[in-house]
Amino acid sequence: MSHLRSRRRLALAVPVVLSLTASLGFLPAAASAAPHTESASRSADAPKLSYVVNTTPSRPTIASVKKAIVKADGAVVETYERIGVIVVHSSNPDFAKEMRTVRGVQSAGATRTVPLTAAGTKQEGGVEYLTAAQAKRAEAASAGTAESEPLEADQWDLRAIGADKAAKINPGSRKVTVAVIDTGVDDTHPDIAPNFSASQSANCDGGKADTSEGAWRPYTPEDYHGTHVAGEIAAARNGVGVAGVAPGVKVSSINVTDRTNGLFYPESVVCAFVFAADHGVEITNNSYYVDPWLYNCMDDPDQRAIVDAVNRAQLYAQRKGTLNVAAAGNSNHDLDADAIVDDSSPDDSTPVERTIDPHECLDVPNLLPGVVTVSATGVNNVKSYYSSYGKGVVDVAAPGGDGRYQTPDTPSKNGRILSALPNGTWGFLQGTSMASPHASGVAALLKSEHPWASPAQLQAMLKAQADPTACPTSYDQNGDGTQDAVCEGGKHRNGFYGHGIVNALRAVK
Numbered sequence: 001m002s003h004l005r006s007r008r009r010l011a012l013a014v015p016v017v018l019s020l021t022a023s024l025g026f027l028p029a030a031a032s033a034a035p036h037t038e039s040a041s042r043s044a045d046a047p048k049l050s051y052v053v054n055t056t057p058s059r060p061t062i063a064s065v066k067k068a069i070v071k072a073d074g075a076v077v078e079t080y081e082r083i084g085v086i087v088v089h090s091s092n093p094d095f096a097k098e099m100r101t102v103r104g105v106q107s108a109g110a111t112r113t114v115p116l117t118a119a120g121t122k123q124e125g126g127v128e129y130l131t132a133a134q135a136k137r138a139e140a141a142s143a144g145t146a147e148s149e150p151l152e153a154d155q156w157d158l159r160a161i162g163a164d165k166a167a168k169i170n171p172g173s174r175k176v177t178v179a180v181i182d183t184g185v186d187d188t189h190p191d192i193a194p195n196f197s198a199s200q201s202a203n204c205d206g207g208k209a210d211t212s213e214g215a216w217r218p219y220t221p222e223d224y225h226g227t228h229v230a231g232e233i234a235a236a237r238n239g240v241g242v243a244g245v246a247p248g249v250k251v252s253s254i255n256v257t258d259r260t261n262g263l264f265y266p267e268s269v270v271c272a273f274v275f276a277a278d279h280g281v282e283i284t285n286n287s288y289y290v291d292p293w294l295y296n297c298m299d300d301p302d303q304r305a306i307v308d309a310v311n312r313a314q315l316y317a318q319r320k321g322t323l324n325v326a327a328a329g330n331s332n333h334d335l336d337a338d339a340i341v342d343d344s345s346p347d348d349s350t351p352v353e354r355t356i357d358p359h360e361c362l363d364v365p366n367l368l369p370g371v372v373t374v375s376a377t378g379v380n381n382v383k384s385y386y387s388s389y390g391k392g393v394v395d396v397a398a399p400g401g402d403g404r405y406q407t408p409d410t411p412s413k414n415g416r417i418l419s420a421l422p423n424g425t426w427g428f429l430q431g432t433s434m435a436s437p438h439a440s441g442v443a444a445l446l447k448s449e450h451p452w453a454s455p456a457q458l459q460a461m462l463k464a465q466a467d468p469t470a471c472p473t474s475y476d477q478n479g480d481g482t483q484d485a486v487c488e489g490g491k492h493r494n495g496f497y498g499h500g501i502v503n504a505l506r507a508v509k
Contacts, residue, residue, distance in 0.1 A: 171249075190240045232419045328366060384430070
């Protein structure tokens with residue numbers, strides 16, 4: 001599977017499993033996008049789509065807009081009154097067009113390009129199992145060391161940011177929770193169960209929170225991404241498996257996976273940010289992009305509505321005291337370039353190649369205001385070959401793994417990131433999906449040390465605690481004489497590493 005597809009299911013991030021016994025704020029100007037088309041007439045047998053209708057957040061306006069929704073043959077699924085976002089289903093092909101003419105509606109658009117019943121184009125990475133001998137060697141490498149976990153010898157990433165030493169000073173506070181907005185988390189995993197917060201967990205698939213027992217879990221073992229992310233953040237130091245960056249904090253799960261095709265649609269992500277904010281979550285980790293568009297362009301009314309809705313939700317979370325951390329992406333795109341070719345969108349139907357301006361076509365939630373953008377590094381503290389970057393865009397860098405060009409001196413010699421997987425297993429993944437939770441873990445340590453810190457203050461501290469890292473003199477990773485990416489900026493702020501590589505040890509000192 002192409003690494004352009006997602007930050008959460010990566011051909012870059014093929015797991016190696018060990019089975020051990022045991023209000024908007026901003027809207028850029030118009031940009032180049034795929035043509036927007038709408039049917040001129042309604043059809044009784046037209047497919048049903050999901051929409052977001054974004055209004056002035058006042059009860060009278062919302063009540064009036066709801067009446068217009070019904071008149072336009074729409075059915076309200078959920079209303080987020082405080083941010084003025086209404087999730088709607090409708091089979092009226094002119095629904096969004098009609099809603100944009102309604103008084104009080106600021107934007108409205110479809111959140112997908114396929115009907116609600118469509119199977120879509122779900123893609124999964126493969127699983128590569130370790131042999132019994134490899135697993136035994138990995139365990140033996142740290143056997144007899146009381147201060148490390150059985151598989152910690154393969155966790156080069158913890159040592160790279162001083163997380164192993166930080167845990168001895170302050171492993172993090174139980175009063176801090178990081179919500180993993182992802183494919184669900186297996187809270188029964190022995191490395192995650194000790195730190196899991198069920199009361200701050202939910203399933204937001206479809207835009208309405210389900211808090212019933214276990215709703216937050218992965219649908220299948222193949223939906224392993226969220227469990228891996230959760231383990232990276234807060235796997236307990238309990239003598240089992242691996243350790244997280246902040247093994248003393250709590251972690252929760254907000255599952256936003258569409259049951260039909262495994263995608264992360266906007267209405268689900270809106271639900272997740274609002275749920276996290278309303279349930280006292282201090283930090284959210286966002287190792288994904290909102291489907292179906294890798295970049296949402298503001299001259300397309302549907303995509304503009306997506307940006308509007310998700311941005312309202314994440315800004316609401318910030319106002320409630322939540323810091324949002326997100327992965328920069330795995331396309332090796334320069335997010336500060338004048339033009340980028342996107343040939344992967346929409347990913348729920350047939351992609352169409354388009355050239356976009358990333359300043360005006362936004363990767364959501366990564367490029368939204370106030371969100372911490374994280375690029376990925378390998379064991380040599382060099383940008384991972386797949387990681388997107390950009391001067392003034394990347395805030396910090398963190399270990400995400402680079403199994404192609406950066407090999408660690410560990411028992412497995414695996415340059416990816418080792419963490420938990422569903423059903424009590426462990427495995428290796430790589431991607432900015434793995435970098436973001438390392439930054440989230442360090443942010444959780446900072447919040448533990450400074451419980452009074454606001455999201456803005458916490459972000460400032462995260463940048464200040466990072467190790468400044470200069471641009472490499474050459475970035476010809478494969479040795480073919482061509483630079484694979486161009487890093488711009490000085491040592492203290494540049495396109496590859498932002499303000500630097502996060503430092504867990506410095507965060508707790």
